[in-house]
Amino acid sequence: MFDSHAAALVAVIALVTIVLRFLPFWVFGENRKTPDLLAYLGRVLPCAIMGMLVIYCLKDISLTAAPFGLPQLISCALVAGLHVWKRNTLLSIAGGTVCYMLLIQFVFA
Secondary structure, three states: OOOHHHHHHHHHHHHHHHHHHHHHHHHHOOOOOOOHHHHHHHHHHHHHHHHHHHHHHHOOOOOOOOOOOHHHHHHHHHHHHHHHHHOOHHHHHHHHHHHHHHHHHHHOO
């Protein structure tokens, strides 16, 4: 059975994705230099966003009730250690996520 609403939704999502991918080339052209402000934002925003995500994830830790934030702190330490050791963001995030899930499911359940 054909669902026209779902097909229209997929078409709009695909169109928006394509436009967003080509927008920098349309705005700046192929040979124009990227403005300094955008280059600066491209350097600093990833770190700022990661910092905000860390704060958001740790904001509800209760230090007065068990497990006293231990799963989160252990996972954060693992992320920091993996990143210092391997300098691989994907490995650090995946390792911390797996560690946290294992800790809350099996150790601090």
